[in-house]
Amino acid sequence: MSQHDCDCATVQQVATGDRAILPKGAKTIPIYVMGKRYEVPETLTIMKAMEYAGFKFLRGAGCRGGICGACPTVYRKEGDYKLHFGLACQTVVEPNMYLAQIPFYPANRASYDIEAIEPVAESVHALYPELFRCVACNNCTKACPMGVQVLDYISAIKQGDIARAAHLSFDCIQCGLCASRCMGELPQYHIAQLVRRIYGKYIQPKAEHLRKRVQEIESGKYDAMLENLQKMDKAQLEKLYKEREREPDMAPLGTWMPKDTQYL
Amino acid sequence: MGYTPEMKELIKRVEATRPERVEKARRGEHFPALTLEERAVVLEKFHPDYQKEGRVALRVGPDKGLVVPQEIARVLESKSMLKHDKVDLSKPDFDYDVLIVGAGGAGSSAALMASQEGLNVLMVTKLRHGDANTMMAEGGIQGATQECDSPFYHYMDTIGGGHFTNQPDLVAALAHDAPLSIAWLESLGMMFNKLPDGRLDVRHFGGSSRKRMHSAGDMTGAEIMRVLRDEVRNRRERITVMEFTPAVEILLDEEGKCGGAILYNMETREFFICRARAVVIATGGNGRLHIKGFATTNHYGATMDGVVMCYRAGVGTTCMPSTQYHPTGVAYPEQNVGLLITEKVRGLGAHVLNIDGEQFCFPLEPRDVESAELIKEATEKKKAVITPTGRFGLWLDSPMIDLLHGEGTVRRELPAKFIQFDRHGIDISKEPMLVYPTLHYQNGGTAINADCETVVPGLFSAGECTGGLHGENRLMGNSLQDVITFGRRAGVSVARYLAKGVVVKKLTLDHVRKFEEELAQAGVENPIVAPILLPDYSTEEVTSRRLAEAVQEAE
Ligand SMILES: Cc1cc2nc3c(=O)[nH]c(=O)nc-3n(C[C@H](O)[C@H](O)[C@H](O)COP(=O)(O)OP(=O)(O)OC[C@H]3O[C@@H](n4cnc5c(N)ncnc54)[C@H](O)[C@@H]3O)c2cc1C
Ligand code: FES
Numbered sequence: 001m002s003q004h005d006c007d008c009a010t011v012q013q014v015a016t017g018d019r020a021i022l023p024k025g026a027k028t029i030p031i032y033v034m035g036k037r038y039e040v041p042e043t044l045t046i047m048k049a050m051e052y053a054g055f056k057f058l059r060g061a062g063c064r065g066g067i068c069g070a071c072p073t074v075y076r077k078e079g080d081y082k083l084h085f086g087l088a089c090q091t092v093v094e095p096n097m098y099l100a101q102i103p104f105y106p107a108n109r110a111s112y113d114i115e116a117i118e119p120v121a122e123s124v125h126a127l128y129p130e131l132f133r134c135v136a137c138n139n140c141t142k143a144c145p146m147g148v149q150v151l152d153y154i155s156a157i158k159q160g161d162i163a164r165a166a167h168l169s170f171d172c173i174q175c176g177l178c179a180s181r182c183m184g185e186l187p188q189y190h191i192a193q194l195v196r197r198i199y200g201k202y203i204q205p206k207a208e209h210l211r212k213r214v215q216e217i218e219s220g221k222y223d224a225m226l227e228n229l230q231k232m233d234k235a236q237l238e239k240l241y242k243e244r245e246r247e248p249d250m251a252p253l254g255t256w257m258p259k260d261t262q263y264l
Numbered sequence: 265m266g267y268t269p270e271m272k273e274l275i276k277r278v279e280a281t282r283p284e285r286v287e288k289a290r291r292g293e294h295f296p297a298l299t300l301e302e303r304a305v306v307l308e309k310f311h312p313d314y315q316k317e318g319r320v321a322l323r324v325g326p327d328k329g330l331v332v333p334q335e336i337a338r339v340l341e342s343k344s345m346l347k348h349d350k351v352d353l354s355k356p357d358f359d360y361d362v363l364i365v366g367a368g369g370a371g372s373s374a375a376l377m378a379s380q381e382g383l384n385v386l387m388v389t390k391l392r393h394g395d396a397n398t399m400m401a402e403g404g405i406q407g408a409t410q411e412c413d414s415p416f417y418h419y420m421d422t423i424g425g426g427h428f429t430n431q432p433d434l435v436a437a438l439a440h441d442a443p444l445s446i447a448w449l450e451s452l453g454m455m456f457n458k459l460p461d462g463r464l465d466v467r468h469f470g471g472s473s474r475k476r477m478h479s480a481g482d483m484t485g486a487e488i489m490r491v492l493r494d495e496v497r498n499r500r501e502r503i504t505v506m507e508f509t510p511a512v513e514i515l516l517d518e519e520g521k522c523g524g525a526i527l528y529n530m531e532t533r534e535f536f537i538c539r540a541r542a543v544v545i546a547t548g549g550n551g552r553l554h555i556k557g558f559a560t561t562n563h564y565g566a567t568m569d570g571v572v573m574c575y576r577a578g579v580g581t582t583c584m585p586s587t588q589y590h591p592t593g594v595a596y597p598e599q600n601v602g603l604l605i606t607e608k609v610r611g612l613g614a615h616v617l618n619i620d621g622e623q624f625c626f627p628l629e630p631r632d633v634e635s636a637e638l639i640k641e642a643t644e645k646k647k648a649v650i651t652p653t654g655r656f657g658l659w660l661d662s663p664m665i666d667l668l669h670g671e672g673t674v675r676r677e678l679p680a681k682f683i684q685f686d687r688h689g690i691d692i693s694k695e696p697m698l699v700y701p702t703l704h705y706q707n708g709g710t711a712i713n714a715d716c717e718t719v720v721p722g723l724f725s726a727g728e729c730t731g732g733l734h735g736e737n738r739l740m741g742n743s744l745q746d747v748i749t750f751g752r753r754a755g756v757s758v759a760r761y762l763a764k765g766v767v768v769k770k771l772t773l774d775h776v777r778k779f780e781e782e783l784a785q786a787g788v789e790n791p792i793v794a795p796i797l798l799p800d801y802s803t804e805e806v807t808s809r810r811l812a813e814a815v816q817e818a819e
Contacts, residue, residue: 017554019801020598020653043265043652045599054806056798058508058530062395063563065603067486070395092265092599092688111498114453166455170481174490193494197453200491204455205462210409213443222415226440229419230432241424244473247412253463253475256412263416 018064020044020052029095046073046088046099059103066090069175072145075099085143085177105176107187112194119202121160128191131158133184140178140188146171150178150188157195165192166199209254225263265597266689268652271698277621278659278696285623286667289613297626303633310636310643312556313586323786325779326580335553336584339572342794343780345512346526346535348773353515356524356539356771360386360504362758363525363540365511365570368396369485369747370727370754371546372492377755378544379502383762386538387496387503388527390510390547390565390797394493397548397563397728398747401485402604402680404477405748406741407442409464413474415439422742425471426735431582434733437714438742438749445748446478454491455480469740470607470631477741482680485744509536510569510797514543514577514723515771522577522722523768530797541766542758544716545570545725546751549706552799559593559602559655560703569795570729574710576779579718582731583708588738591634592616593702595657597688602702605681607631609660609697612677613668617659617696618647632737635701642700649698657698666693705743707734716754722766724758726750 020041028039033050040049047061062070071088078096088101110127117123125131131154140150153168169192178188216222229237245258258264267275288294298306308314312333320337322330332340362378364371367389375387389395408418418439423430446464450456457465457479466475480487496503508530515537517523524539547570551562560566571581592609594600610616610627616634618624618641625637638658642648648656665674674693675682685692708731716724727747734742783791802810 017552017557017559017799017801018602019803026652041653043598048598048801051801052803054802054809056800056802057564058798061564062391063400065400065561065563067483068392068395068399068563070392090599090687092597109497111500114495114498170455171483173486193490196455197491197494199453200455201451201453204458205460207409207450207456207458207462207464209411210443210447210450210464213409214447217415217440217443222440225414225416226419226436229416229423230436234428237420237423237428241420244417244420246472247468247474249468253459253466254411258412264412264414 018048018051020048029093031093032096032098034100035098040093042093044093046086046091046093047071049093050088060088060101064089067173069173070103071101072103072175072177073099073101085145087145087175090145102177102180105180107176107179107190109187109190110194114197114201117198119162119198121157121162124157124162124191124194124198127194128186130184130186131191134158134186135183137183139181139183143177143181145175145177146173148172153192154186154188157191162195162199163203166196169196267695271649274619274649275695277619278617278661279621281617281621282661282664285615285661286664289664289668295615295623295626297629298633303629306636306640307633310640311632312558312589312639313632318556319585323788324782325575326578327584330581330584332585333555333587335555336550336568338792339553339568339794339796340575341783341788341791342572343783343791344576344776345528345793348776348780351526351537351773353537353771353773355537357536358386358538360384360538360540361762362386362542362544363388363511363538364544364546365525366390366396366546366548366727366729367393367505368546368548368727369398369488369492369744370751371544372489372496373748373751374544374546374726374755374758375496375503376492376499377752378758379499381756381759383502383759385503386506386540388506388509388511390508390530390569392507393496393505394489395563395565396489397566398485398744399489400561400563401744402482403469403606404467404479404484404741405446405488405744406476406739407446407478407745408439408474408476409443409446409478410466410474410476413476415442417473418442418476421471421473422739423735425739426737429583429735431732433714434712437753438733438745441749441753442745445745445752448752449488449491449748452491452495454487457481471739488744488748510795511573512795513773513776514573515539515773516577516720516775517769517771519769520720521766521768522720523771525573537771539768539771541762541768542722542724544754544758545574545710545723545729546727546754547729549728551703551706554799555587555703558589558701558703561590561593561602561604562703565798567796567799568706568729569797570725571710572794574718574723574725577720577723577775579720579723580711581708582711583734583736584731586707586736587703588705588707589632589635589701590704591631591638591701592660592699594697595655595700596651596698597690598651598653599688600684601655604702604704605660605697605699606678609662609665609678609681612665612673614664615661616699617661618645619649620647621659638699638701648700651698656700658700659696660699661696662692663694663696705738707731707736707738714753715757716750717757722761724754726754
């Protein structure tokens with residue numbers, strides 16, 4: 001924890017990649033992985049602490065950045081009755097935590113045809129009738145490591161509000177902790193995925209300018225232009241590159257047009 | 265938790281210089297940017313891509329003589345997991361039209377298109393479906409969808425950003441297909457950020473002439489990935505997904521066509537022979553090779569497997585020596601190490617400082633130059649902070665942002681970053697962040713054409729594992745577009761290829777035999793076994809206790 005104090009021969013120990021090291025003077029703490037005690041450096045995440053202890057993950061590690069949902073972990077702390085939930089790649093170890101990873105939790109998923117589905121809540125209810133087994137215990141929301149209001153989106157679906165459910169569930173990383181805690185045995189995250197796709201495809205307004213652009217491209221409008229570009233030498237390209245006009249930052253979308261319109 | 269008392273002491277030095285720096289910033293005075301000549305010097309000396317040290321010429325294979333980082337050379341100059349003469353290839357365990365290797369954005373798009381064409385698809389992946397770099401992309405995806413934009417400008421921005429080193433046919437394909445890809449994602453039900461009338465919300469980005477960056481909240485990649493994955497799951501009758509079952513070797517047939525791959529169930533340690541009339545390699549990037557010991561933003565399985573397997577099968581690379589480093593990866597707290605801190609922080613005026621709280625560079629140099637300056641300050645000037653886990657860190661003075669733009673700006677403009685650090689007891693509107701360059705993107709990779717074909721018939725590749733599209737420098741938002749455009753193209757190309765009535769002949773690993781003979785002839789000693797599949801993060805102490813030398817194995 002100091003400046004490299006000299007350029008002499010004492011080589012400063014520097015961590016590389018994701019391999020953690022224990023610099024002089026750093027403290028270790030005991031954690032219990034599935035009941036077995038390991039001493040690990042204090043500031044590490046559960047994931048890196050387990051690796052430090054010698055585990056090599058096969059299951060239970062994906063993105064290592066808190067977004068893929070591969071590493072849900074349940075733990076208790078000594079003398080505390082509460083169950084805690086977290087992502088192993090995001091949660092810092094605490095002394096005397098007893099942890100277990102739940103890399104997979106079975107949850108039924110209903111297949112459907114996105115092209116044929118009727119974009120109404122009844123379609124969702126029909127695919128997932130267990131929705132109505134929800135007893136509103138709120139265990140799902142308490143277990144969510146992303147802070148998603150799971151119970152609220154489930155209630156919105158039951159009430160038929162697809163748009164609200166789509167937005168409320170947007171941060172879901174499908175780790176499955178909600179399903180693992182559900183008294184009504186719902187596969188919340190699969191239902192949320194279905195609802196978001198119905199919203200994105202049928203309820204959110206379509207982009208009209210995109211439809212036009214697709215037509216232009218399919219009609220071959222840009223084919224010759226792109227053909228020409230591929231044949232240009234570097235000097236020609238550089239000249240055109242420098243001449244590009246830049247859409248002003250503050251211009252509202254769809255209002256600005258360049259002076260030179262021959263390449264549009 | 266927050267900063268340790270020692271670090272808090274160091275922060276006082278940053279606070280001591282802050283008032284004067286803020287005053288200067290208000291007056292519009294900046295730390296001078298480098299001239300083009302000075303840039304060249306610092307890049308030459310400190311950017312990992314330019315350093316001679318740590319780079320070696322490949323001794324074998326289609327790119328023999330090419331100088332690449334030694335971590336890349338190590339996996340390319342490797343031997344197979346299996347002895348080529350001990351594997352019985354005559355009774356394949358599986359038979360499919362197409363085998364797709366890697367279930368990220370590129371693999372999943374290819375699987376969907378191939379299934380649409382009526383093909384039977386097996387998609388194998390190393391971790392779970394979607395445990396991939398695609399899942400991690402936050403920023404957005406490019407596509408010339410606006411009226412003031414066109415594929416022409418997408419082409420220009422991309423090739424200029426790549427210093428005109430890009431492969432033109434790939435850039436043209438990208439610019440042409442990008443709006444089609446966006447429309448495809450919309451039709452699959454992806455929740456794009458839109459204005460109330462349905463217009464796609466788009467933004468500028470480094471190197472853009474038009475607002476072309478589409479997004480879905482600040483988790484664009486995750487939204488793309490989970491929609492594609494959900495659709496793949498709806499097509500179970502055509503697409504079989506096998507998780508934790510990487511491909512470890514490509515199979516050719518006696519005519520030299522690609523005829524499948526050897527698969528490895530990592531959980532049961534069984535191998536399977538998969539015969540397929542075509543193979544698509546979509547295995548993503550190589551951040552987990554930790555070139556020069558750098559941390560990375562990449563997912564756990566980013567170990568360059570696809571490029572390695574293709575190389576052994578005779579397929580060379582494009583732009584392989586070039587790697588994208590992001591200048592500001594998190595250096596502390598340890599749980600976030602390597603993760604990205606967006607350029608926006610510097611865009612809002614935060615200075616980059618050394619251990620004494622002094623500025624040493626202009627904060628908004630191009631990514632490669634900025635990275636080189638940070639590395640210089642740490643390694644040559646020895647003015648970096650060393651974190652409790654022994655990492656280099658330089659300060660990124662985020663509290664300046666509120667001082668410059670008013671209380672609350674940090675929270676408003678950088679909500680995700682604020683929460684991410686707040687979770688660990690650091691209020692980035694009051695305390696600076698510790699940063700260091702991080703490995704972000706594999707610029708180069710397997711050589712392909714615009715139809716995703718390699719030089720081996722029946723062997724296709726798409727996504728981050730391929731090279732040429734971005735040249736030596738990738739623009740933000742072009743790689744998500746890369747994986748959709750070329751993933752889709754791969755699926756369609758495969759169908760076109762198979763429509764010619766391809767029949768796989770006798771399968772062989774003769775290319776592996778030849779490659780390993782070449783290794784021996786070139787004097788490559790103790791080549792490692794690759795693909796390496798997963799990085800090994802065990803400490804030296806643990807490794808030494810495994811008594812590798814002493815352990816006996818039953819014959
Ligand atoms: C943190 C981060 C932020 C990013 N932000 C952006 C952004 O804002 N915009 C943008 O355009 N790009 C961004 N990128 C880059 C972009 O996300 C990736 O380049 C792109 O998604 C790669 O997709 P892919 O399908 O080629 O590879 P991946 O998505 O990585 O998928 C490859 C898959 O193959 C699997 N695999 C690997 N080896 C094998 C094997 N031997 N056998 C079977 N399967 C295997 C992997 O495990 C993985 O599942 C970002 C990347 C990262 C890491
Ligand atoms: S490993 Fe992806 S969320 Fe933890």
